[in-house]
Amino acid sequence: MTGDDPQYDLIIIGGGINGAGIARDAAMRGIHTLLLEARDFGSGTSSWSSRLIHGGLRYLEYGELPLVYESLHERRHLQSIAPHLVKRIRITIPIYKGSRRGRIIVRLGMTAYDLLSLGKNLPRHRMLSREELIAAEPGINADGLRGGAQYYDAQVTYAERLVLENIIAAAEAGAVVRNYSPVTAIEFRDGGNHQVRYTRAGSGEETAVAAPVIVNAAGPWVDRVLALGNKKMPRLMGGTKGSHIIVAPFPGAPKDAIYVEAQADGRPIFIIPWNRQYLIGTTDIRVDIDPAEVQASDDEIRYLIDETNRVFPQANLGPENIHFAYAGVRPLPYRKKGPESAVTRKHIIKKHRGGARGLISIIGGKLTTYRNLARQTVDKVQKMAGGHVAVCRTAELPLPGAIEFEAAEEALNSIESLSVAGRRRIAQIYGGRVQRLQALVAAQPELGATLDAEDTVLVAEIALAVRDEFALHLSDIVHRRLMVGLSADLGAHLTLSIAAAAAAELGWSSEEAERQLGILNAHNARLRRTDSRTGDQKTISDTSSM
Template sequence: MREREAALREAAAREFDLIVIGGGINGAGVARDAALRGLSVLLIERHDFGFGTTWRSTKLIHGGLRYLEHREWGLVREGLHERSVLLRIAPHLVRPLEFLVPIYHGGRYGYRMVQTGLWLYDLLALGTSLPRHRALGPEAVAALEPALNRVRLQGGFAYCDAHAPFPERLCLENVLGAVEAGALALNYLEAVHLRAARGRVQAVVARDRLTNAEVELRGRVVVNATGPWVDQVLRRAGARGDRIGGTRGSHIVVDLGAAGPRRAIYAEAGSDGRPFFIVPWRGYHLVGTTDEPFHGDPGAVRPGECDAAYLLAEAARVLPGAPLGPEAVLYAFAGVRPLPRAEGRQAGAITRRHFLHRHDAEGLGGLISIVGGKLTGYRRVAEETVALVFRLLGRAAPPCRTATLPLVPGSSPAAEDALTRHLVSIYGGRAGLVLALARIDPTLAEPLCPHGPDIGAQAVHAARHELACTVADVLLRRTPCGWNRCRGMDAAPRVAALLAREFGWNADRTEAAVGAYREEVDATLITDAGVP
């Protein structure tokens, strides 16, 4: 924590070329790109990095096959290009994933329509690395996934996209990359006011949520990358109007054991025709998503009253051979997509494009807001945003390097055992640092909980090198331990004890840290989500 206090003092003493508000995937990507191009950068986040939409997504890196229905050719092409970039620069975090699309007689999306869509998808993906789609007869589809519903099965298709099993790590590595390039990054620092004078934003007044102290931060340009909170931040600057029309995406995580599908299923809901996914994930299956308007606090979003039951029923209809009863549901979660406001349009028809808003006309020169976008396109969003920042600074922009520079430096250690393979899948070239801690102190090689392979050394590494401040930071956004069957509850006391040793907490604070973790998990990974 002493390093954080020093960073906060430095932030208050300097004037930065760029202050980025919001430490989700877009803000983290902007901070890294800007720092790599030589700008002085401060990144602040009111909660933890990746806390908002980033870690509550379906975790897919894709062009968006569904967007072809709305003729979003450019968006799909951009997504497929960015998918290829991420597979190359972050191969341990972004991995190819095969999808199976079963087609049923009488469905909303007929065989010819899906075939045409996949042909276009392949065409737009020309020059990328993944194989083209394959057409399959009903027997071949059933053979690939025996648990599938065979009633009225017409056939199907197999195609490749990608996924990021740990999107919170993708976000964090951008934050760490920004810091390594010279940026300052502070979580739990909330922008409470943007001070403007003479038609320009002059400073950001921020409150440290760990100490309640306020600090004034000076920057020549400010980027509002707060996702579904964009309008809230703008109101703190005196701006009016709504630019975000957020929609809620709910998911359930189910444990099907060995009876679940071995590849991702992209299916059509029988009750309303909406597309949804069933994705193998960390030994479980992720089922989602919904797409409904949301007008509440994005930080308190929960699955809708019927969302979990709807997803479970639709998954059971597609996979009658899988044990998809209520007892299979481990928990549900939801996030808010920061889509552009579009009055009168159905949620599924709102564009997933991103937009950069300048606020000069509102007397807020030097302020840029990012509206929209999705996980796959974060790097491109950052590239465009940083180019605009340079224009506002009146400086020539050096070339962007993020399309070719590896996200994580160094080579991964040889994966000779299951633990090393697991750590490499999370840390890539940084895995050796975690293994070294376990070698120095063998007690740190012990598992954090019986439901997963994560070890104590990961918690220590998070505290020393990954800007973690709380138990939830470690279990939910530095390691995947919080997504285990127990939601990290079994690991929380041990992680709190390890953080107490690192940060000098007393017994009362350590106990409070465990309680705070339980509160956060109960508010985000919901076990009473209304499944009958």
């Protein structure tokens, strides 16, 4: 089996959480698999979520009980196969006078959530009196506060790494995985051995590969991928945009995550402690543009700031307090009309018929349920191939970095250059994969140097990203491998030293290093909503969402 093989059992288009999960499961069941990702793994919607591994309390309102049950079940699996990435989080729901969801409704919802969670590993909910809530969260607006509820869910701080660890596991199980390799054409053949053309990363060479089964896991790009085929296809995707803002801890900021009904439109929004900052979101607006182009609009940002200031009056946030903002498109099933919030969040695994037989498209699917979606998809792939359906083991076998956090921290003690904060940071990001870092430093002691004054970032991390974790661009390393790109300054204080280490590792010329810095700056400018050429703060009007 080589990376240049022209024939596979399965070709997956899209390396977000769903494509990565399907690749891992398929490869672990012995299916000869190729995964093609147009950009970097996990750089699409999977990077732009609220980063919760949750049952979706809100879906109860729409009667989506099976989805809530499935999500709660999956939450437990993910906590067990990726304990270094998926952590428990306590969430408080404040209830105000005039809320659409009053105390009784919230209590009923919480009880149903607990019942659906039976046998799971998190504590049950607790209703709070007004006084208890104020004692727990002294910064909360007490005006009109009636009390609240407290419950538990889970959080994946670095969703990017959850995708990556699935990719790494897929490759370790024998899958061929290629980032920066966009699919450019699909040719459905009568005999069923369909051809896929893609542009190869690096060389830019047009390459043809074939497989009897193709999975279109392109998230909100699913219809665009279908349009690459030689058949007319119905529209499947009707995405809605959701935006988040990231701010520093503010006066009166909550200890727990807060899930609160917005005054403006009654939608619940989250204010979540995340990555030593606060992640606040989200919105839900129909969009019909390339998902790669969406940005948080001024109106969305104003809405999230206003609602946060209302619940935490001392916060006094303004646009100038935002570290960065991001937006993503939920890959939801296409519906001509009806409210965005009521579109089902259940995933659909669509088997195409007629001349496109052998093609499966994935519609929807949350981070939380990716493993089960992958299991169901691979079952279908095996049935379509007419063979025996091998047992899925993804719920039991841990992801590559899954050893206990404390053990990972201990394993780092041999790298003396790291500070305590550095050990903590590295263990949180890599979990058990710190052993790879250790091995790199043991073989090349110069990789044990740190890049920052606080001694928290190792040169070896860049070597790991390039040699073991498929990073090709500077932005991959900064934003989706070392995770420094999600800090308040988007990693700016480290960019040049990371670029120098990456240039040495990847053999970049000075022109190539410049080009890489340009790509990174453009990416950061979108997150900061600044002009990448001047660095000026600029108002970006987003008419797409209106």
